[in-house]
Amino acid sequence: MSYNICVCLFQEFCDGWLSQDTDKARFMKQIFQKIMDSSKKPEKELEEGQGFISCDSYAMAAAIDDTFIIETEHKAVTVELAGNYCRGMMVVDHLELLKKTHKAHILKKVDLEKFKVLMMNALK
Secondary structure, three states: OOOEEOOOOHHHHHHHHHHHOOOHHHHHHHHHHHHHHHHHOOOOOOOOOOOOOOHHHHHHHHHHHHHEEEEEEOEEEOOOOOOOOOOEEEEEEEEEEEEOOOOOOEEEEEEEHHHHHHHHHHHH
């Protein structure tokens, strides 16, 4: 079964993932606690629903085992450094205005069950 990558890591999975009785899980829980707490606040107007997308986790999982990737886009990207709109965030060039020859592979859909197995195994 495939899931759209925009689906946030749901709370039930995160709780189980971070509750494993290992030093790695306890360390990761400390790292993620602040972002998980802030993702529950209702003032997040620009996001759909609660939760968060751990983009770095998807990137590392893809580096370890890319068989969980179902669909990608190949697009030029840049990072907005001036801070006019989104300082430090990646901007995807959907209109090909940047005229870049080097493009990034952007995950669109993944096998979420395979991804969860990778995540669970990472903290064993």
